[in-house]
Amino acid sequence: MDPRANDAGRDELMLDLGMDYESRAHDFVPLEVTIAGRPLSTSPVFDTYWRFAALRQHAYVSRLSGASAPWSTDPVLRAHRFTNCYRASDRVSQYLINEVAYSGSQDPEEILFRILLFKFFNKIETWELLQDEFGSLSSDGFAVDRYDEALSEASGSGRTLYSAAYVIPAPGLGATRKHTNHLRLLDHMLASALPRRLRDSTDMNEAFVLLRAFPGIGDFLAFQFLIDINYSTLLNFDEMEYVVAGPGARDGIRKCFGPRANGIEAEVIRYMADSQDEHFARLGLQFEGLRGRPLQLIDCQNLFCETDKYARVTHPDVSGISGRTRIKQKFRPTMQPLTARFPPKWGID
Incomplete structure (x- = not known):
């Protein structure tokens, strides 16, 4: 300044x-x-x-x-x-609430798929890029290879896939590209019955522990993801219940x-x-x-x-x-x- x-x-x-x-x-x-x-x-x-x-x-x-x-x-x-x-109130949270969490099927697996796909990049433009490529985004049409190809092409043309708001570390699942690893992680989370396990969690700490257990997700990201999921109909915890600094x-x-x-x-x-x-x-x-x-x-x-x-x-x-x-x-x-x-x-x- x-x-x-x-x-x-x-x-x-x-x-x-x-x-x-x-x-x-x-x-x-x-x-x-x-x-x-x-x-x-x-x-x-x-x-x-x-x-x-x-x-x-x-x-x-x-x-x-x-x-x-x-x-x-x-x-x-x-x-x-x-x-x-x-x-x-923030722009990205507003977009997530109105265009991701509450736009589309309210089935727990679909809600979690959309929120995590959005939050791994935390960037509206990346979400809209995928929508332009695949139409309505749902777990039924999700394939790591197809999404990876679209994101790799965009990245190769100079587009920034990730928000600069905070660092989202790569989960290290064997791929050379960061976005490929995040797509693999999303696939793994869905295959691990995470939507059902989150829905059945009895408090925010239990839900936090479930998210924290996945590779590349530390305390900060697990809590941020938890808050975003809690905006949706998948969870309904009081925001005064739990916090992680x-x-x-x-x-x-x-x-x-x-x-x-x-x-x-x-x-x-x-x-x-x-x-x-x-x-x-x-x-x-x-x-x-x-x-x-x-x-x-x-x-x-x-x-x-x-x-x-x-x-x-x-x-x-x-x-x-x-x-x-x-x-x-x-x-x-x-x-x-x-x-x-x-x-x-x-x-x-």
């Missing part, structure tokens, strides 16, 4: 957050909280977590209401790309609470979800929520990732675990209209 843009935007930022970065840090009084029996002291980034959430959700609601860009006066939000406060969230937690939070990240995320009303009120922030739906565990987990990035600019002196100091992705607004249709079982549409 251009430092001059940062300086030029300070007056605007004060309108949103009430004071500039240095004044907030200077006036900050740490909170002493006990989480999982462990006393923790907050850093200035803890209050920034809540301010960022309020700013980001306000920008989302403004854009959804039809307001023209820019949707925030915050110079950091205007310069860099951040996900929405609610994971289900990813690497970005652990960075954000370190910046908010310091190293004493190591090992209790899930409990810290639950504390944030449980105490959200208290801290928004304490800071005088108006958080608009999602049609009455408060932040869930997955949303608080994601907000730690985004706060980690945001703090690289606003609190450069506070270190995380990774040591990253820059926000790589710039914000480039698109004029595509937002969709805001959520799983029907949530009852908020």
